[in-house]
Amino acid sequence: MKVLGYLGAHKAAVVVCVLLLVGAVFCDLALPNLTSNIVDVGIQQSGVEHVATDELTAGTYQTIRDYLSEDDRALFEDAYVPAGQDRYALTENGRAHIGQLDAIMTAPLAEAYGLSSGADDPLVAQSAIAAALREYAALGYDLFAMQMRYLIATGAAMLGLAACSMVLNVAVGLVASRTGAGIGRDLRRRLFSKVVRFSDAEIGRFSAASLITRGTNDIQLIQMVSIMLLRMVLYAPLIAIGGIIMVLATNAALGWIIVVAIVAVALVIGVLFRFTLPKFKIMQKLIDKVNLIAREMLSGIAVVRAFDRQAFEQQRFDSASTELMRTQLFTNRAMSFMMPAMMLIMNLTSVAIVWFGGLLVGEGTLQTGDLIAFITYSMVIIMGFLMIGMVSIMLPRADVAAGRINEVLACEPSIEDPEDPEKLQTAPRAEATRPRGADGVAGGAGPSVRGPAGARIEFRAVSFRYDETSEYALRDVSFTAEPGTTLAIVGPTGSGKSTIMKLAERFYDVTEGAVLVDGVDVRDMRQADVRATFGYVPQKAFLFSGTIDSNVAYVDEGMPEARVQRALQVAQASAFVDARAEGVEAPISQGGTNVSGGQRQRLAIARALATDARAFLFDDSFSALDYKTDAQVRAALREQVEGVTCIIVAQRIATVMTAERIVVLDEGRVVGQGTHEQLMRTCSEYREIALSQLSETELGLSGDAA
Numbered sequence: 001m002k003v004l005g006y007l008g009a010h011k012a013a014v015v016v017c018v019l020l021l022v023g024a025v026f027c028d029l030a031l032p033n034l035t036s037n038i039v040d041v042g043i044q045q046s047g048v049e050h051v052a053t054d055e056l057t058a059g060t061y062q063t064i065r066d067y068l069s070e071d072d073r074a075l076f077e078d079a080y081v082p083a084g085q086d087r088y089a090l091t092e093n094g095r096a097h098i099g100q101l102d103a104i105m106t107a108p109l110a111e112a113y114g115l116s117s118g119a120d121d122p123l124v125a126q127s128a129i130a131a132a133l134r135e136y137a138a139l140g141y142d143l144f145a146m147q148m149r150y151l152i153a154t155g156a157a158m159l160g161l162a163a164c165s166m167v168l169n170v171a172v173g174l175v176a177s178r179t180g181a182g183i184g185r186d187l188r189r190r191l192f193s194k195v196v197r198f199s200d201a202e203i204g205r206f207s208a209a210s211l212i213t214r215g216t217n218d219i220q221l222i223q224m225v226s227i228m229l230l231r232m233v234l235y236a237p238l239i240a241i242g243g244i245i246m247v248l249a250t251n252a253a254l255g256w257i258i259v260v261a262i263v264a265v266a267l268v269i270g271v272l273f274r275f276t277l278p279k280f281k282i283m284q285k286l287i288d289k290v291n292l293i294a295r296e297m298l299s300g301i302a303v304v305r306a307f308d309r310q311a312f313e314q315q316r317f318d319s320a321s322t323e324l325m326r327t328q329l330f331t332n333r334a335m336s337f338m339m340p341a342m343m344l345i346m347n348l349t350s351v352a353i354v355w356f357g358g359l360l361v362g363e364g365t366l367q368t369g370d371l372i373a374f375i376t377y378s379m380v381i382i383m384g385f386l387m388i389g390m391v392s393i394m395l396p397r398a399d400v401a402a403g404r405i406n407e408v409l410a411c412e413p414s415i416e417d418p419e420d421p422e423k424l425q426t427a428p429r430a431e432a433t434r435p436r437g438a439d440g441v442a443g444g445a446g447p448s449v450r451g452p453a454g455a456r457i458e459f460r461a462v463s464f465r466y467d468e469t470s471e472y473a474l475r476d477v478s479f480t481a482e483p484g485t486t487l488a489i490v491g492p493t494g495s496g497k498s499t500i501m502k503l504a505e506r507f508y509d510v511t512e513g514a515v516l517v518d519g520v521d522v523r524d525m526r527q528a529d530v531r532a533t534f535g536y537v538p539q540k541a542f543l544f545s546g547t548i549d550s551n552v553a554y555v556d557e558g559m560p561e562a563r564v565q566r567a568l569q570v571a572q573a574s575a576f577v578d579a580r581a582e583g584v585e586a587p588i589s590q591g592g593t594n595v596s597g598g599q600r601q602r603l604a605i606a607r608a609l610a611t612d613a614r615a616f617l618f619d620d621s622f623s624a625l626d627y628k629t630d631a632q633v634r635a636a637l638r639e640q641v642e643g644v645t646c647i648i649v650a651q652r653i654a655t656v657m658t659a660e661r662i663v664v665l666d667e668g669r670v671v672g673q674g675t676h677e678q679l680m681r682t683c684s685e686y687r688e689i690a691l692s693q694l695s696e697t698e699l700g701l702s703g704d705a706a
Contacts, residue, residue: 002399002402002403002406003222003225003226003229003395003398003399003402004229005402006183006187006222006226006402007179007183007226007229007230009183009186010179010182010183013175013176013178013179013230014179014230014234016175017172017175017176017179017230017231017234018234020168020171020172020175021168021172021234021235021238022238023164023168024165024168024169024172024235025235025238025239025242026242027161027162027164027165027168028165028239028380029239029242029243029246029377029380030161031158031161031162031165032246032372032376032377032380033246033373034154034157034158034161035158035369035372035373035376036367036369036370036372036373037049037154037369038151038154038155038158038369039367039368039369039372040367040368040369040370041150041154041369042147042150042151042154043147044367044368044369045129045133046133046143046144046146046147047143047146047147047148047149047150047151048129048132048133048136048146049150050098050101050102050132051101051102051105051106051109051125051128051129051132052079052090052094052101052102052105053090053132053135053136053139054089054090055083055087055088055089055090055139056080056087056088056135057086057087057088057135057138057139058086058087058088059086060109060112060135060138061080061088063108063112064076064105064108064109064112065077067107067108067111068104068108072104075097075100075101075104076101076104076105078091078093078094079091079093079094079097079101080094087139105128106124106125106128107124107128109128109131109132109135110124110127110128110130110131112131113130113131113134115127115128115130115131126367172230172231172235173231175230176226176227176230176231177227179226179227179230180223180224180226180227180230181223183222183223183226184219184220184222184223184226187219187222187223187405188215188219190409191214191215191219191405191408191409192215194408194409194411195211195215195408197413198411198413199413199415199507199508200502200507200508201414201466201467201508202411202413202414205411206408206411207288207292208295209288209291209292209295210288210291210292211408212291212295213284213287213288213291214401214404214405214408217287217401218284218401218402218404218405219401219405221394221397221398221401222398222401222402222405224394224398225391225394225395225398228391228394229391232387232388232390232391233387233388233391235384235387236384236385236387236388236391237384237388238384239380239381239383239384240380240381240384240385242380243377243378243380243381243384244258244381246373246377247374247377247378247381253360254353254356254357254360254374257349257352257353257356257378258349258378258381260349261345261346261348261349261378261381261382262381262382262385264345265342265345265382265385265386266385268337268338268341268342268345269338269385269388272334272335272337272338273396275334276330276331276334276335276396277396279327279330279331280331280396280397280400282327283324283327283328283331283397283400284397284400284401284404286320286323286324286327287324289320289323289324290317290320290321290324293313293316293317293320294317297313297317338390342382342385342386345382346379346382346383346386349378349379349382350375350378350379353371353374353375353378354371354375357371357374357375358371414509415506415507415508415509415527417526417527418523418524418525418526421524421525421526421529422520422524422525423525423526423529424517424518424520424525424529424533453483453484453614453643454483454484454485454614454615454643454644454645455483455517455518455533455614455615455645456480456481456482456483456516456517456518456519456645457480457481457487457504457515457516457517457615457645457647458479458480458481458515458516458517458519459477459478459479459480459500459503459504459513459515460478460513460514460515460516461476461477461478461512461513461514462474462476462477462478462503462510462512462513462514462515463475463476463477463510463511463512463513464496464499464503464508464510464511464512465511466508472511472668473496473499473668474496474499474500474503474668474669475668475669476513476669476670477496477500477513477665477668477669477670478513478670479661479663479670479673481615481645481646481647481661482645482660482661483643483645484642484643484644484645485645485646485659485660485661486645486646486647486648486658486659486660486661487645487646487647487648487659487660487661487662487663488647488648488649488650488655488656488659488661488662488663489647489648489649489650489662489663489665490649490650490651490653490656490662490663490664490665490686490689491664491665491666491685491689492666492689494667495665495666495667495668496665496668497619497649497665498539498619498620498649500647500649500665501536501617501619501647501649503515504522504617504647505530505531505534505536505617506522506523506527506530506531509523517530517533517615532611532612532613533613533614533615534614534615534616534617535608535609535611535613535615535616535617536608536616536617536619537601537604537605537607537608537616537617537618537619537621538604538619538621539619539620539621539649541592541597541600541601541603541604541621541624542591542592542604543588543591543592543595543600543603543604544590545588545589545590546587546588547582547584547585547586547587547588548568548577548580548583548584548585548586548588548603549561549564549584549585550588551588551592551603551607552564552567552568552584552603552606552607552610553610554607555607555610555611555612559610561584563610564584564606564610565584566609566640567606567607567609567610568584568606569636569640570605570606570609570633570636570637570640570641571602571603571605571606571609571633571636572602572629572632572633572636573599573602573603573605573606576599588603596624597624598624598625598626598629600624601621601622601623601624601625602625602629602633604621605618605621605633609641613644614644614645615644615645615646615647616641616644616645616646616647617647618646618647618648618649618650619649620649620650620651621648621649622634622648622650622652622655623650623651623652627654630652630654630655631654634655634658652693653676653689653690653693653694653699654693654694656676657676658676659675659676660675661673661675662674662675662676662679662686664679664683664686666685671683671685672685672686680699
């Protein structure tokens with residue numbers, strides 16, 4: 001079972017739980033025996049436990065002595081000595097051999113009072129106790145006081161054992177809870193560590209919704225079952241085995257009833273497992289589906305409302321939810337059969353024990369208290385198996401959840417660092433310093449956003465497809481972005497522009513060809529070094545919950561305030577940031593939903609500009625900006641970000657016209673490269689895009705050229 005594997009890292013806790021549970025089982029199993037003593041000894045025998053009384057009258061002593069054989073007489077004479085007129089007292093030697101004395105004195109003491117017909121009388125043991133009571137009465141003992149002393153002592157022992165059992169069970173619960181929480185914490189940490197190493201291919205393989213379900217619902221289920229394993233599954237076999245031993249010690253003649261009950265319980269659990277285990281596997285996938293639909297609907301709620309598709313989405317969600325409900329109903333109905341079946345077995349077992357035990361009581365071979373103890377032990381045994389059955393309801397689901405977690409943990413990322421990575425030699429960045437004031441505001445604008453020399457980015461005959469079954473997204477793409485220059489990539493939707501950015505960042509590895517940074521293949525570098533080279537602004541600007549400052553300074557929490565302010569200035573975000581009362585400490589909600597699309601893009605640009613990057617990748621990052629702000633951002637980039645390579649993916653020709661080199665893509669292939677003027681003359685695809693956006697005058701075309 002996969003769930004048990006998680007307990008392997010917590011062997012000490014398991015050992016502690018076992019020791020504590022052994023103590024608790026000892027206490028629990030001792031209680032029915034004491035209950036039996038309360039009934040048999042405390043009530044029926046008025047507190048007299050042994051046939052060998054503490055004292056004997058002279059007449060009874062002589063009668064028993066004459067009855068015994070020579071060997072038994074020697075033991076008897078050593079056990080009793082004269083203790084005054086007409087009485088004999090039990091010696092310490094006699095107390096040490098009290099069991100032997102009970103055996104040899106039973107028949108003669110009963111016969112001395114005329115309560116037994118001889119040693120073959122099946123009720124001779126009970127008759128001997130009755131004779132002992134008469135002997136105590138003849139000696140002047142207060143039988144009521146004797147009975148109360150025994151009842152109080154036995155009751156106190158029972159209370160002590162119950163208190164001890166409570167303390168041990170609380171300790172087990174504490175250890176089990178801490179261990180279960182630790183297992184959940186460790187699994188979440190390992191899962192998150194693995195997921196953040198995944199490339200986009202692995203994320204797409206599992207899906208974000210499934211990974212969220214595995215990291216929350218599945219791990220929570222494993223955590224809960226781990227606690228139950230330590231508290232109940234370890235306790236159940238201990239209590240069941242201990243109960244069987246006590247049953248056999250009480251009366252082996254009724255043991256067959258317990259065997260039949262255990263077989264019946266095992267059959268019930270086995271049949272239920274046979275039908276429900278496949279459904280539990282299906283259930284986890286259906287939970288993934290419900291989460292996926294809910295996540296899509298919540299993320300795209302604006303689109304849903306805009307197209308008035310609330311009813312459609314509700315029906316889609318209801319369909320997935322109903323399918324999950326039906327599966328859960330099947331498993332719950334099947335498992336709900338377990339409790340009444342177990343109760344039926346328990347009740348039939350009790351009836352059988354009372355029926356056949358009553359016959360033994362009538363024959364005198366079993367006392368009433370022993371029968372009560374036998375019933376109690378039988379219920380303990382069945383309850384042990386019932387606890388296993390109850391846990392078994394969750395074990396299949398937990399095992400499926402563990403398999404899903406292990407599937408993620410066993411998945412190796414398709415993009416790994418090389419064993420002997422190459423490093424780029426770059427000059428260190430000149431850092432600005434700024435002490436933050438008490439209000440968190442910097443004193444001064446600080447230096448320009450300046451880094452080391454720009455990187456040389458080369459795509460060499462690159463071809464790429466997302467998997468072996470899909471078509472190529474890029475075919476034989478080659479271009480070079482020289483250090484300190486701006487390279488723009490344009491082309492129609494679906495031509496592979498964003499794919500180029502992902503390959504540069506090594507979110508995917510190329511299928512053919514190579515991506516090089518300063519002549520080094522990115523596959524020969526550490527991923528951290530590759531990504532430290534680039535300041536990346538994704539196509540969909542995403543902000544994290546926190547503040548403006550924490551988002552812009554995302555790469556370094558201790559980033560000097562001067563660099564944050566300068567990055568905001570270059571990204572043309574200072575105006576709306578300063579307009580907020582909190583300034584850079586203004587809160588940002590998850591995803592940046594409390595700022596406009598243009599503001600979100602500018603903050604994402606500022607986040608990239610605040611890094612030590614040697615090249616900036618702008619993946620259609622100016623689309624939400626108006627033309628004026630777009631021009632201001634590009635002008636500020638040229639003036640303030642000196643010597644850094646820029647690769648810009650854009651839809652607007654106005655955004656890329658001033659680039660030193662423009663690459664034109666169409667259906668994953670390069671159909672043109674050069675400056676704006678060159679492409680207007682030589683590349684029909686570029687010319688068509690340009691003329692669809694700007695007039696000939698804006699494009700600098702003369703009437704003849706047009």
